[in-house]
Amino acid sequence: MTILVTGAAGFIGYHLSERLMRDGNRVVGLDNFNDYYDVQLKRDRFGMLRRNSSFTGVEADIAKFEDLNALFEQHGITSVVHLAAQxxxxxxxxxxxxxxxxxxxxFGNVLESCRRHGVRHLLYASSSSIYGANVKMPFSIHDNVDHPVSLYAATKKSNELMAHSYSHLxxxxxxxxRFFTVYGPWGRPDMAYFSFTRDIASGVPIKVFNEGRMQRDFTYIDDIVEGIVRLHERPPAPSPLWDRENPDPGSSYAPFKVYNIGNNKPEALMxxxxxxxxxxxxxxKIDYQPMQPGDVVATFADIDDLARDIGFKPTTTIDEGLGRFVEWYRNYYSSRLTAEELLRADLA
Known part of the structure; x- marks a missing residue:
């Protein structure tokens, strides 16, 4: 198959593209390389992917429909994993x-391109942030999620509604x-675990919000990728059990489904x-701070549907996952610093 991965230079996109090619697929990877965080890290991920002959890298913006639609036409895309987002x-x-x-x-452009070119399956990134003001734990896909507490969460809820309309029509x-706090090698510098590692290693105080009284369902990247790959092979079908008088938010009479992909085990931030x-x-060195607007105190994924439908539950422990991340962090930034020093010496 020829699979389009949007956001392929991103954290999850990079790891997923590697796995899809290892499984024998051709991957077209798209990214716009925006400067929300370290562009060099994105370029280095993309460079790693380009070493594989099964990878075609495209620098483009999903917000430009004509460019995106032309990409579908040119490469004969059969399915899409849409991870590009702010x-x-x-x-x-x-x-x-x-x-x-x-x-x-x-996202509207991605949906329309998928419709026009008859792709067999569109998977797209939502977020645990979608649960917003909900306090019942664990968070379930069968719960109502109509009370987002950030614009980011509201856009992810909107994506699910938009997707349902295309599944129906x-x-x-x-x-x-719905990803729950993904971490691991090649991760995002804007994520807390990454900045904590950087600042602790440098002796810089770390900001810990809500006085440290936070819990997160931290999920290791390999577990996230395994879940995506298994779901990719299982396009949703209409649910014969869906009841219009008592609608289930997690499924539909249309070929539409949402899943939590989390560790199913929240850990205290401390x-x-x-x-x-x-x-x-x-x-x-810890600088305790009050709760920030848009944050939630805890996340905890109910993954019963995921386990039932694809026979998979995340298994990587925090100790294992953070060990691998810290090892990668040290190796990557050590080699990058050396390369930058050599470049400065050549320019001198």
């Missing part, structure tokens, strides 16, 4: 238009992936920090 809860407080353009206009099989300290061999 990410981050806190950034949405100061840069709302970035979310409207990428997460709404861009055109029979396009769509699967929404436990996460202590594990990073242990892997680095450095004690953190």
């Amino acid at each position: 990410a981050g809860v806190r950034y949405s407080l100061t840069n709302p238009f970035a979310y409207l353009e990428s997460n709404l206009t861009g 055109y029979g396009l099989p769509t699967t929404g992936l 436990t996460f920090i202590r594990t990073i300290e242990s892997k680095l061999g450095v004690k953190a």
Whole structure:
């Protein structure tokens, strides 16, 4: 198959593309390389992917429909994993238009391109942020999610509604992936675990919000990718049990489904920090801060539907996952610093 992965230079997109090619697929990877975080890290991920002859890299913006539609025509796309989006809860407080353009206009363009070219399955990134003001734990796909607490979460909820309309109108099989705090090698520098590692290693105080009284369903990248790959091979079918008088938010009479992909085991933020300290061999300096607007105190994924439908549950422990991340972090930034030093010496 020829699979389009949008956001292929991103964290999840990079790892997923590697796995899809390892499984024998051809991957067309699209990214616009925006500067939301370190562009060099994105280019390095993309460079790794380009080493594989089964990968075609395209620099383009999903917000430009004609370019996206032409890509579908040129490469004969058979299925899509849509991961490109403007990410981050806190950034949405100061840069709302970035979310409207990428997460709404861009996603609409992806849907329309999929419809026009008859793709067999569209999987797209949603988020655990979609649960918003909900407090019943664990978060279930069968719960109502109509109370987002950030614009980012609202755009992800909108994506699910938009996808359902295309599943209903055109029979396009769509699967929404509600990710829960993904971490691991080649991760995103804007994520807390990444900045914690960087600052603890450098002796810089880390900001810990809500006085550290937070819990997150941290999910290792390999487990996320395994879930996506298995779901990719299982386009949703209309549910014969769906009841119009008592509608289930997690399924539909149309070929539409959403899943939580999480570790199903929330960890205290302070436990996460202590594990990073242990892997680095450095004690953190902590600056405790109040709760930030748009944040939630805890996330906890109910993954019963995921386990039932694809026979998979995440298994990577925090100790294992953070150990691999810290090892990658040290190796990557050590080699990058050396390369930058050599470049400066050549220019001198």
